[in-house]
C-alpha cells in the first residue's frame with residue numbers, strides 16, 4: 001500500500017437535502033502536490049473542512065497522516081498547516097503581532113522560540129519588510145502570504161490550502177505558486193484546491209477532479225496528460241482515397257464528411273493505440289494520396305476534464 005497523507009473512504013456530507021460531498025475516496029500520496037480541482041460548488045471546501053475537523057462528516061471514514069480522523073484531531077492537527085477561506089487577521093495588529101497571536105493559540109507551539117519562528121515564517125513568504133505594518137494596510141496578496149506564513153509557524157508534514165490564489169493578481173498568484181513549490185521541495189505534502197485548471201497543471205504532481213460532490217477522476221497528473229486518445233489531422237485534396245486508407249488502418253473519422261479547405265480538405269480521425277502515425281503517412285503516400293498537412297494531437301487536459309465534469313473550467317491564470 002502506498003504511504004498516504006490523506007485517505008478517505010465513502011466520505012459524505014449532507015446539508016439537509018443537499019449532498020455536498022458524495023462518497024469520495026481520496027488517496028493523496030505523501031510528498032505529492034495534490035490539486036483538488038472542480039468548478040465552484042462542487043464540494044471542495046466542504047471536503048477540506050471535514051479533513052480539518054471543522055465540520056463533521058455525515059458518513060464515511062478518513063485518515064490524515066496515518067491516523068483516524070476526527071478521533072485523532074488533537075495529535076494530527078499540530079502536524080498540519082491550513083489556509084482556509086481568506087484568513088481573518090486583526091486589522092490593527094502588525095503582521096508579526098498577528099502571527100504571534102496565532103502561534104500563542106497553538107498549544108503545541110513553544111513560546112520560547114515564538115519570535116524567531118514568526119520572523120522566519122515572514123521571511124519565508126517574503127513579508128519580512130512588512131512585519132511591523134498593520135494587517136489592514138496589507139494588500140490582498142500580502143494577506144494571503146501572511147495566511148501562508150501562519151501555516152508555516154511550526155514544521156508541518158501536510159499543508160491544506162483552499163484556493164490560495166483566489167483574488168490575487170497575476171504577480172501575487174505567481175508568488176504564491178512559487179511558495180507552494182518550495183514547500184513541496186522541502187518534502188511537505190500539499191493538498192491544494194483550485195477551480196483553475198491551468199494552476200493545477202502548473203503546480204501539481206497529482207490531481208483529483210470533483211464534479212457535483214463526486215470525485216470523478218484521480219491520479220498522477222502525467223497519467224492524464226498521456227492518456228486520452230490521439231487524433232490525426234490530415235489535409236489533402238484527395239479526401240475520398242485518404243478516408244479509405246484510414247478506414248483500412250482502423251482509424252475512425254470524427255465526421256462523416258471531411259471539412260472543405262482552400263487547400264483540399266481536412267480529415268480528422270482517432271488514432272488507435274497500435275497504429276503509429278508514420279505508418280499512416282506511409283500508407284497514404286503509397287496509395288497516391290497527396291499529403292499537404294499531417295499532425296498528431298492529444299486531447300488537452302482541459303478537454304479531458306471538461307469531458308469528465310461536463311463543465312468548462314476557467315482558464316484565466
Ligand SMILES: Nc1ncnc2c1ncn2[C@@H]1O[C@H](COP(=O)(O)OP(=O)(O)OP(=O)(O)O)[C@@H](O)[C@H]1O
Nearest residue numbers: 015018020038039040041042043044045046047195
Ligand atoms: N453550511 C452549508 N449549508 C448548506 N449548504 C452548504 C453549506 N456549505 C456548503 N454548502 C453547499 O454544498 C455545495 C458544495 O459547496 P462547497 O463550498 O464545498 O463547494 P466548492 O467546490 O468548495 O465551491 P467554491 O469553490 O465555490 O467554494 C454547494 O452547493 C454549497 O451551496
